[in-house]
Each structure stands twice: as C-alpha cells, then as structure tokens.
Amino acid sequence: MITRxxxxxxALLVAGGTVLPLAALExxxxxxxxxxxxxxxxxxxxFLVDTHKCVGCGFCVKACKxxxxxxxxxxxSRTWVERYVVTKDGRTLIDSPGAARDGFxxxxxxxxxxxxxxxxxEEIAKAFFVPKLCNQCDNPPCVQVCPVGATxxxxxxxxxxxxxxxxxxxxCVMGCPYGVxxxxxxxxxxxxxxxxxxxxxxxxxxxxVDACPFGARQVGNLLxxxxxxxxxxxxxxxxxxxxxxxxxxxxxxxxxxxxxx
Amino acid sequence: xxHGEAWTLKEFFVxxxxxxxxxxxxxxxxxxxxxxxxxxxxxxxxxxxxxxxxKEIARFSLVFSFALLPxxxxxxxxxxxxxxxxxxxxxxxxFTSAIAAFGIVFLTYGMIVASELWFVYRGHFVARxxxxxxxxxxxxxxxxxILFSLLTLGAWDVGEEALxxxxxxxxxxxxxxxxxxxxxxxxxxxxxGSVKANALWMTPLMPVIFICSAVVSGIALCILSYxxxxxxxxxxxRRAAARDDLSPGDEPGGADPAIVALTARYLLIFLxxxxxxxLLDLIFxxxxxxxxxxxxxxxxxxxxxxxxxxxxxxxxxLVPFILLSLPRLTIRRAVAGTLLVLLGVFMMRWNVVIxxxxxxSSFAGFMEYRLPIVPESMETFxxxxxxALLVAGMPYFLFxxxxxxxxxxxxxxxx
Ligand code: SF4
Ligand code: SF4
Numbered sequence: 177m178i179t180r181x182x183x184x185x186x187a188l189l190v191a192g193g194t195v196l197p198l199a200a201l202e203x204x205x206x207x208x209x210x211x212x213x214x215x216x217x218x219x220x221x222x223f224l225v226d227t228h229k230c231v232g233c234g235f236c237v238k239a240c241k242x243x244x245x246x247x248x249x250x251x252x253s254r255t256w257v258e259r260y261v262v263t264k265d266g267r268t269l270i271d272s273p274g275a276a277r278d279g280f281x282x283x284x285x286x287x288x289x290x291x292x293x294x295x296x297x298e299e300i301a302k303a304f305f306v307p308k309l310c311n312q313c314d315n316p317p318c319v320q321v322c323p324v325g326a327t328x329x330x331x332x333x334x335x336x337x338x339x340x341x342x343x344x345x346x347x348c349v350m351g352c353p354y355g356v357x358x359x360x361x362x363x364x365x366x367x368x369x370x371x372x373x374x375x376x377x378x379x380x381x382x383x384x385v386d387a388c389p390f391g392a393r394q395v396g397n398l399l400x401x402x403x404x405x406x407x408x409x410x411x412x413x414x415x416x417x418x419x420x421x422x423x424x425x426x427x428x429x430x431x432x433x434x435x436x437x
Numbered sequence: 438x439x440h441g442e443a444w445t446l447k448e449f450f451v452x453x454x455x456x457x458x459x460x461x462x463x464x465x466x467x468x469x470x471x472x473x474x475x476x477x478x479x480x481x482x483x484x485x486x487x488x489x490x491x492k493e494i495a496r497f498s499l500v501f502s503f504a505l506l507p508x509x510x511x512x513x514x515x516x517x518x519x520x521x522x523x524x525x526x527x528x529x530x531x532f533t534s535a536i537a538a539f540g541i542v543f544l545t546y547g548m549i550v551a552s553e554l555w556f557v558y559r560g561h562f563v564a565r566x567x568x569x570x571x572x573x574x575x576x577x578x579x580x581x582x583i584l585f586s587l588l589t590l591g592a593w594d595v596g597e598e599a600l601x602x603x604x605x606x607x608x609x610x611x612x613x614x615x616x617x618x619x620x621x622x623x624x625x626x627x628x629x630g631s632v633k634a635n636a637l638w639m640t641p642l643m644p645v646i647f648i649c650s651a652v653v654s655g656i657a658l659c660i661l662s663y664x665x666x667x668x669x670x671x672x673x674x675r676r677a678a679a680r681d682d683l684s685p686g687d688e689p690g691g692a693d694p695a696i697v698a699l700t701a702r703y704l705l706i707f708l709x710x711x712x713x714x715x716l717l718d719l720i721f722x723x724x725x726x727x728x729x730x731x732x733x734x735x736x737x738x739x740x741x742x743x744x745x746x747x748x749x750x751x752x753x754x755l756v757p758f759i760l761l762s763l764p765r766l767t768i769r770r771a772v773a774g775t776l777l778v779l780l781g782v783f784m785m786r787w788n789v790v791i792x793x794x795x796x797x798s799s800f801a802g803f804m805e806y807r808l809p810i811v812p813e814s815m816e817t818f819x820x821x822x823x824x825a826l827l828v829a830g831m832p833y834f835l836f837x838x839x840x841x842x843x844x845x846x847x848x849x850x851x852x
Contacts, residue, residue, distance in 0.1 A: 252439050256453045270450035270801050288447035288802065308452075317634060323539070324522075325531035343525050344518020346458040347536055353634035355452030355798050359440040364518040420728075421633055437450075437799035 219332040220398040221371050223427040224405045224414070225307050229392035232257055232305040234279035239387030241277060243372065245362075252358040253277065254369040255309040255384055260435055261285060264301045268435045269293060280305075306436050307393060309384070310335065310356045310369035311417065311425030318348035318357065318368075327366065333426060334373050339365050353421045371395060398426070440518065443817055444809055449802035457794045457806045460820045462512035464790045465828045467625045467647060468654070468783055470509045472832075474622040475655010476502035477550065477614055482703065484553075484611035490699050497666070497845045498659040499557065503550050504836035510543060512828050515819045535628045542624055546617045553610040555590070556603045558843045562588045563595045588842070622651040629789060636729030636800075637736070637793040642718050649711035654782035656704040657775040660697055662836075664772055667692035670846070691768070698766045704778065705761055712754055715785070732800045740795055740803060745788050753781015 240255045241248055253275035261269045271286040284292035316335050319327050326342035329335050337348075342365035349357040349366060360367035372382035376395070380386075385393045396405025408414070414428040417436070441456025476498040482488045483495030514520050530537040566585035573582050592599075623644035629635075630643025671691045719737070722730060737745060760774035791806045809821030818824055 250439050251442060252454050258450075268801070270799070272450075272453050275453040287449050288451065289805075290448050320533045321535065321632070322531055323534040323536035324525040325529050326525075341522070341525060341529070342519065343522045345513075345516070345536060346518070347534065347628075349458050350632055351634050353798055355455045358454035358456070359458070359518055361439050364440070437801050 217331050217333075218399055220426070221312065221333050221376060222396060222398045222405060222409065223309065223312070223371065224394045224396065224408055225427060225429050226392050226394075227304055227306050227429060227431040229390045230257065230305040230307055231390060232259055232276060232280045233389070234276040235387040235389060236307060236384035236393060237275050237277045239383040240369075243375075243383035244370075246367070247361050248277075250361045251275075252361070252367075254356075254367070255307065258306045258308060258436075259285070259303070260306065260433070261295055261303045262301050262433075262435055263295060263299045265299075269295065270435075270437065302433070304431075304433065306429075306432070307384075308354070308356070308417075309427060310371070311354060311423065311427045312371060314424035314426060315422060317351040317353070317421070317423060321347045321351040323347065330373070334371050334376075335368070336370055336373060337366050337368065339363050342366050353418050353423065354425075440816070443813075444807045444820070446805040446807060447797075447802060448805070449797075450799055451797040451802040451804055452799055455797055455804065457791065457804055459516075459790055459794060460806065461808060461822075461825045462516040462820055462828070464783075464786045465512040465825055466509070466516070467622070467629075467651075467790075468786045469505065469512060469828065469832075470622050470625050471647070471651030471654045471782065471786075472658050473502055473505040473509050473546075473655070474618040474648070475652045475657075476505060476659050477618045477655070478652050479656050479659050479700065479703070481611040481615050484607055485615070488699075490696060493693070493846070494659060494663050494696055494700060496557065497663050498655075499550070499554060500839055500843055500845050501659060501662060501832070501836055502655075503554055504839050505832045506547055506550060507835065508828060508831045510539075511831060512824075513539075515824050515828070535624070535631050538624070542617070542621050546614070546621050549610055549614045549617055553607055553614065554843065555588075556606045556610065559589060559592060559603055560595050560600055561843070563593055584842070619648050623648045629793070634798060635793050636733055636796075638789065640718055642714055646711060646714045646718065649707050649714060650782050650785055652707040653704060653711055654779060656700060656707070657778040657782070660700050660704070660771060661775045661779070664692040664697065664768055666845070694766070694768055697768060697771045701761045701766060701771055701774070704775075705758065708754065708758060708778070712750075729800060732796045736792060736795045736803070740805075741788060741792050744784060745792070749781055749784040749788055752777055753784050754778075757781065 234257060237253055237255055237257060240246070241253060244254055246252065246254060251274070256272050256275035258270055258272045259276070259280055263269070269285045269287070273280070273282075273286040282292070284294050287293050312334050314333065316327075316329060319329050319335060322328075322342075323345060324341060324343055326338045327335060327348050328338070339360075344359065344365055346359070346366070349359070352368075357366055357368045359365065372380075372384075375382060382393075382395050385395050394405050396403040398406050398409065400406060401410075408430070409428050412430065414430055415432045416425040416428060417432075418425070439456065441458050441460075444460060445456040447455075479491070480495045480497075480499035480502065483491040514523060517523060526537060527540045530540070532538065562585050566582055566589060569578050569582035569585060573579055626644035626647030629638040629647075630640055632638045668691055722733060757774040757777040760770050760777070763770075794804055794806070796803050809817035812818035812821050812823050
C-alpha cells in the first residue's frame with residue numbers, strides 16, 4: 177500500500193528527474209553560448225536600392241540567375257525588376273516580363289492574359305523602374321511559419337533555406353507578403369534570394385550589385401557606421417516596402433513612389 | 438516547368454514568382470478534417486449527451502470517423518513537394534508555425550477515437566473470438582480467431598460490471614474527444630487565419646467558422662452514408678431472404694426517418710451558426726474597407742461571384758436549409774439536402790483556399806486556378822482531379838474494411 181507521503185516523495189523525484197535533462201538543454205543552448213562569446217552581432221546585412229538610377233536593363237536578374245543556378249528559362253527568379261507607368265488620367269500599369277531578365281525590350285506593357293497594353297508617350301505622367309528582392313526581414317514571417325525550421329535567420333540577418341530539410345509545404349511562400357519565394361524547379365524545395373550569402377562571406381558583393389552598371393543596387397553592413405550604405409540609410413530619406421505587415425524589411429529604397437506595390 | 442505554372446493563369450500585374458501554390462489538395466485537407474471532426478461530434482451527441490434516438494447512427498459515425506481519419510493527412514502528403522520528408526515535422530517541430538503541431542494534435546485525436554472504438558467493441562471482440570475458437574473451421578476462421586483475440590488486448594472479462602465500466606470509459610473518451618476534434622479542425626482554420634500576408638485569410642473568425650462548417654459537413658456525410666448503407670443492407674437482405682426462403686419480417690429495414698430528421702435538426706443549428714459567422718466576416722470587411730478591400734471586392738463580387746454566392750451560399754446553404762427545415766422530412770429530401778450541404782461546405786473550402794490566391798499580393802492583378810483534369814505528369818495527377826478523387830474515395834474503402842471487423846449494426850446472428 178502506497179501512503180500519501182511516499183507518493184508525494186516519489187512524484188517529486190520523477191518530476192525532478194524529468195526536468196533535469198530539460199534544464200541541460202537550456203544550459204547548453206549553442207546559440208546563446210555563441211552570442212555570449214561574440215558579445216552581440218557585428219554584422220547586419222542590408223540592401224540599398226536607388227530607383228532613380230535603375231534603367232531596367234535586367235543585368236542584375238541575368239547575373240543572379242546564372243550565379244545562383246536558377247534554370248535560365250524557368251519563369252521564376254530570386255530578383256526581378258518592375259516597370260511602373262502612371263498615366264495622366266491616374267491609371268497605374270505595372271509589368272515585369274520574364275522577371276525582366278532581358279530588360280524591357282518593348283514599350284508595350286505586359287498584362288498577362290489581358291494582353292499587351294500600349295500607352296502613348298504623351299499620356300504618360302511618370303514612369304520608373306523598381307528592382308525587387310528578398311527583404312531579409314528582421315521579423316520574417318517566412319521563418320515563423322516554417323513547420324520544420326528549414327527556413328532560418330542567420331546571426332547577420334540573412335534568411336536562408338535548408339535544402340536538405342525543407343519538406344516543400346509552401347507555407348513560407350504563402351507567408352511572405354512580398355512574393356519573393358518560389359519552388360526551385362530542380363530541387364523542389366523553397367527558394368529565395370540569399371543576398372548571395374556565399375559571396376558576402378568571401379568579402380565579395382552580391383552578383384546583382386556587381387552586375388549593375390549604374391550603381392542602383394548596393395549591399396552593406398548596417399552595424400558598421402563607416403559603411404557607405406549605412407551612411408545613406410541613416411542620413412537620407414529612405415523607405416521600405418509594405419511596412420504595414422510588421423516584417424521590418426531590410427531592403428531600403430531611395431525614390432519610392434506611392435504607386436509601388 | 439515551375440511548380441504551379443501548369444494550373445495558374447495570370448491577369449494584369451502579378452509578381453513573377455507568384456503562382457497558385459496551394460491547390461486542390463489544400464482544399465481537400467480542411468474538407469476531410471472537417472468530416473472527421475463532424476462525424477465524431479455527431480457520435481458524441483449520443484455517448485455524452487445521451488440523445489437516445491441517435492444510438493444507431495452514433496456507432497455508425499464513430500466508425501466512419503475512424504475510417505476518415507487516415508484520409509485527413511493524405512492530401513497534405515500528396516501536396517508536399519518532398520513527401521518523403523514528412524516525418525521532419527515530428528522530428529524538428531518548429532512550434533511558432535501553425536502546421537508544426539499537426540502531427541501531435543492529429544495523433545492525439547486518433548488515439549482517442551481508436552480507444553473509444555475499442556471500448557465500444559470490446560464485448561463484440563470477445564464474443565467473436567470465443568465463438569470462432571469453438572466453432573471455427575478452416576484456416577480463415579483460425580486466422581480470424583487470432584485477429585479477434587489480439588483485438589481484445591487480453592481483456593476477456595465480459596461480466597456485467599466490466600461491460601458497465603466499458604460504457605463509462607466510452608463516455609469519458611467521447612467527452613474528451615469533442616474539444617480535441619474541435620481543436621483539430623479549428624487548428625486547420627488557424628493555419629489560414631494566421632497568414633498575415635493573405636488579405637482574405639487573415640481573420641480571427643477563421644477557426645470558429647471552420648469548426649461550425651466542419652460539424653455541418655460531418656453530420657451531412659453521416660446522414661448520407663447512413664441512408665446509403667441502410668438501403669444497401671435492405672437490398673442485400675431482400676436478396677438473401679429470397680434465396681434462403683426466410684419470412685419477409687426478418688430482413689433489415691431501411692433508414693429510420695425519425696433518426697434522419699433528428700440528425701438533420703442538429704445539422705441546421707450548426708449551419709445557421711456557420712452562415713452567421715461568414716456573413717459577419719464579409720460585412721465587417723466591407724464596412725472597415727481597409728487597403729485590401731478594393732481587390733477583395735472585385736474577387737468576391739466579380740471574379741468568384743458564381744462560386745461564392747450561387748454555389749456556396751445559394752445552392753449549398755439556402756436551398757438545403759429550406760429543404761431540411763420544411764416539416765415532414767422524407768428520406769429522399771434529406772438526401773438531396775445533405776448532398777447540397779456537402780457541396781456548400783466544399784465550395785466554402787474552395788473559396789477560402791483558392792479564392793485567397795485569386796489575387797496577387799501586389800493587389801494589382803489576379804490569378805485563376807485551372808484544375809488539372811487529365812493528368813499529364815505526376816504533379817498534375819497529385820494536385821489535380823485524380824488526386825482529389827483518390828482522397829475522396831479512400832474513406833469508403835477503409836470504412837468497408839473496418840466494418841468487417843466492427844459491425845455497425847446490431848447483427849441478427851447470435852454467437
Ligand atoms: S521578404 Fe519574404 S522571404 Fe524575404 S525575409 Fe521577408 S518574408 Fe521572408
Ligand atoms: S516550404 Fe520548406 S522552407 Fe517553406 S515552410 Fe515549408 S518546409 Fe519550411
């Protein structure tokens with residue numbers, strides 16, 4: 177017969193025994209150890225796009241596709257360029273034919289199944305190009321929703337996908353408000369812009385930054401006050417895309433217009 | 438070809454990487470879990486709340502719920518780009534994700550249903566095993582005897598007291614199962630409702646709407662299958678009677694209209710709840726008219742008008758509501774009503790899942806989903822009509838198998 181006293185004793189023992197190994201997990205959290213060793217992060221990769229300088233040549237898209245081995249003719253891309261044409265009567269027409277891999281070769285605007293739309297030059301109030309890429313958000317919903325942790329954020333702020341662990345559920349694709357994610361046509365896992373993480377770590381710039389002949393794209397370290405990108409971001413009037421989603425995007429734009437989606 | 442390209446048609450400006458990534462299988466997923474949850478709730482009405490008249494359909498729907506159970510994760514497997522890695526969800530669940538706990542919730546629920554079934558059928562297993570041991574002839578009977586002995590799990594006591602204890606256990610499990618069943622399905626609603634990037638999905642009402650429509654669809658399917666099985670039995674019984682020269686009184690009767698009418702009443706209650714919530718959501722969106730309302734309005738009132746207002750609300754809700762609530766419900770009218778209800782709930786799932794992707798997140802263009810009918814590749818089979826039919830047909834196959842071991846109607850044989 178078990179008395180209440182022994183029962184309580186044993187229950188405590190069992191509970192204690194189960195909690196102990198869990199406590200060890202907390203003690204040896206590798207990320208915290210690393211953080212303590214490094215005394216906080218020193219690098220936060222960010223991007224700066226100067227839309228005034230972009231001419232829509234698409235060299236960045238081409239370079240990205242080749243550098244990151246996204247099948248050249250597949251209708252997906254880690255980065256793309258959008259064209260905005262605002263008419264005098266207030267209409268906004270947007271397109272990005274083939275992600276603008278070959279630039280904008282026609283003045284007609286590709287409206288997909290609605291056909292090509294011609295806008296006469298004299299009807300145009302303003303027109304401009306906007307390059308897009310992953311915003312490497314500080315509060316990335318794509319990381320939040322991944323059920324297996326295959327999408328993760330590195331200490332220097334870049335969001336990456338583990339191709340060996342992704343189950344291909346597509347939740348992250350749905351969770352990203354910027355539509356930057358897709359499925360890799362060869363590996364069949366979630367795919368997105370990585371700021372060319374492999375290049376950054378060798379001290380190089382991203383492929384698109386190197387390919388842009390006009391300097392519309394720049395990459396830099398926000399935690400380095402002497403970085404030219406940081407200087408622009410901290411001293412000039414920059415904006416970000418879709419701030420209302422609370423994702424804290426880290427791609428900063430110069431010269432964004434209210435029509436930009 | 439890129440995943441999604443085969444069935445997506447873009448109009449105006451859509452981001453280059455945007456396609457309809459969640460297709461028919463993700464429509465099937467909440468539809469199937471809804472049926473599971475609904476069937477279970479129906480069976481619990483008898484076990485927990487003691488609605489005596491539901492006794493016959495309660496057993497039926499419990500077994501049916503069990504047959505539906507494996508079909509809930511099936512569409513997810515068919516949808517995954519890497520189906521063989523599905524166990525990663527259990528190995529490294531990332532709990533900030535709404536999908537991460539799916540395996541856990543699902544297994545918990547499965548265990549509850551399985552143990553409830555076991556308590557319901559333990560007496561039957563024992564009787565069957567003993568009977569087969571004594572009178573069994575041949576290899577098949579021998580194997581069956583072993584199967585039933587195994588199913589008893591060594592609990593052979595079928596005394597008055599033991600059986601009474603079984604009944605108590607059933608009651609407790611059925612009670613515990615209701616919140617879990619609701620959670621299982623409300624959870625499916627949360628998977629959609631919590632996607633802040635999707636203007637149509639993001640609403641805290643989503644889980645509740647999902648639960649109500651789940652119960653509606655589950656009850657409807659149970660009524661329908663109950664009637665079908667009864668008619669089938671009647672038919673077979675008549676044939677057997679003709680063969681064996683039994684007196685006509687021995688053959689099983691058809692579905693009981695009283696049971697059907699009572700069950701239909703429960704269906705109506707949940708139907709009203711579901712519609713109220715859905716309309717509330719719609720009115721609220723129109724009234725607050727935030728940034729996304731412009732594009733949502735053109736999807737709801739123009740692009741998807743037929744699917745939402747004709748098929749879902751009209752044919753799927755209003756017509757069956759009238760059919761089922763008019764007095765003197767006949768079996769035939771009930772069948773027509775429940776069929777339409779099922780259509781309505783399916784369309785609701787469709788309009789949420791596909792409708793939520795009918796517009797670009799740039800709010801400047803639309804996407805249209807073309808369900809692949811003729812499979813040209815594995816992909817268009819899995820995420821096409823073929824895959825959907827496979828998922829829809831599976832529960833009947835399983836139900837047939839399970840009902841061999843767990844008879845759903847009181848049998849005329851004595852052991
Ligand atoms: S832009 Fe999209 S994919 Fe990139 S970090 Fe933000 S949410 Fe994730
Ligand atoms: S598709 Fe891959 S990376 Fe994206 S949420 Fe699913 S498992 Fe994670």
